[in-house]
Amino acid sequence: MNPRRKKRLTIVASILIGIGAVSGLVLYALSQNIDLFFTPSEITQGKKETGLKPSIGQRIRIGGLVVPGSVKRDPESLKVSFRLSDMTMPIEFKDTDPMVTVYYEGILPDLFREGQGIVANGTLEDHPPTGLSIEASEVLAKHDENYMPAELADKKGQKHEKTKYTEKQLESKGY
Amino acid sequence: MWKWLHPYANPEVSYNFTNKMLPWLAWLAAIFLSIGLVWALLFAPADYQQGHSFRIFYVHVPAASLSMGIYFAMAVAAFSSLVWQLKLADASAAAMAPVGAAFTAIALITGAAWGKPMWGTWWIWDARLTSELILLFLYLGVIALHSAFEDKNLAGKAAGILTLVGVINIPIIKYSVDWWNTLHQGSTVSKLGKPSMSLDMLWPFIFCFIGFSLLVGVIVCLRFRNEILARNSIRPWVRELVQQNTTK
Numbered sequence: 001m002n003p004r005r006k007k008r009l010t011i012v013a014s015i016l017i018g019i020g021a022v023s024g025l026v027l028y029a030l031s032q033n034i035d036l037f038f039t040p041s042e043i044t045q046g047k048k049e050t051g052l053k054p055s056i057g058q059r060i061r062i063g064g065l066v067v068p069g070s071v072k073r074d075p076e077s078l079k080v081s082f083r084l085s086d087m088t089m090p091i092e093f094k095d096t097d098p099m100v101t102v103y104y105e106g107i108l109p110d111l112f113r114e115g116q117g118i119v120a121n122g123t124l125e126d127h128p129p130t131g132l133s134i135e136a137s138e139v140l141a142k143h144d145e146n147y148m149p150a151e152l153a154d155k156k157g158q159k160h161e162k163t164k165y166t167e168k169q170l171e172s173k174g175y
Numbered sequence: 176m177w178k179w180l181h182p183y184a185n186p187e188v189s190y191n192f193t194n195k196m197l198p199w200l201a202w203l204a205a206i207f208l209s210i211g212l213v214w215a216l217l218f219a220p221a222d223y224q225q226g227h228s229f230r231i232f233y234v235h236v237p238a239a240s241l242s243m244g245i246y247f248a249m250a251v252a253a254f255s256s257l258v259w260q261l262k263l264a265d266a267s268a269a270a271m272a273p274v275g276a277a278f279t280a281i282a283l284i285t286g287a288a289w290g291k292p293m294w295g296t297w298w299i300w301d302a303r304l305t306s307e308l309i310l311l312f313l314y315l316g317v318i319a320l321h322s323a324f325e326d327k328n329l330a331g332k333a334a335g336i337l338t339l340v341g342v343i344n345i346p347i348i349k350y351s352v353d354w355w356n357t358l359h360q361g362s363t364v365s366k367l368g369k370p371s372m373s374l375d376m377l378w379p380f381i382f383c384f385i386g387f388s389l390l391v392g393v394i395v396c397l398r399f400r401n402e403i404l405a406r407n408s409i410r411p412w413v414r415e416l417v418q419q420n421t422t423k
Contacts, residue, residue, distance in 0.1 A: 035356040036301040109295030145363040146371040150219030
């Protein structure tokens, strides 16, 4: 390589390395703030690295899995409530897991199911009976990257039908 | 080592090469795309949760990964143009930019159309969607710089620098779903280990992906040819070519 090209190569390469380092550091510094949502355990116990905890009344997004059996809906209106727990692999729900209750009034997305990932947007409240909860103004469904035909899902024992509400879940008092 | 590449630094040789490649690419693209799209949209099984809405995957994912792939190719061209001052590398980068921008737009639009019924929203400012939008702006900036200067060498240099600065966005888009909490799901196909998709869904995807990649090849070749002619319009071989075509 002739010296001029070599010089240009070093200049371009060093600029690229510099930009890479700068953006790497910026992203590292921002890493907590780029998250779209808080998980239920981050709301109750604070973020893992920083211990940062959202305060009551703050507008936040929460993301988690709908705890099976926790969905309660008012038969007279669109009011609905459900509990969210962390997305952990493998998926299992224990009563000791940190959970946050979400209250919402509106139409739920098509993919809303028990055990499904949900992202809700609203204010953090502290309701006495249920503890920390979110008064949501928006509920979005999150789906995973696994796609399969229905027959295969049946074979694997994956539930995929829409939530059916039991009598108890439909009690308007429950909301 | 790179000796076999040297003749292609000559515009005329490159022009003839793209001419020879074009019919092959075009036929292969037509075959793969027609098989892939018919298979994907009519015969592939519907998803267990999303039903038929899932089929937009077959357009959305190839468009999104090609939008990143084209950018990377453009960055390689910009790099070699800046270091070795290959004029043809500039021409190829200028040829690729609008194609990449179009595929980014397709990825964003199909993504929005998929997001509304599944997630419940057209748009959300999560890391994946935002970084892909930034990619669109980078493409638009590169296109604007290529046409902002009379002097094509200067334009190529300016656009090349922007391209190289922006290349840092590519790994950010790719890994955004792993690094941060996002509404967007993780990768299905391009990850280590087995793709999270059943085989009768994966095969049509492979056809669609190859088909769309070949389509990009066709469009880029067409545009590259035009760029070569426009940039060498005073050369005798171009004049001869034009005369041959007009007298025919």
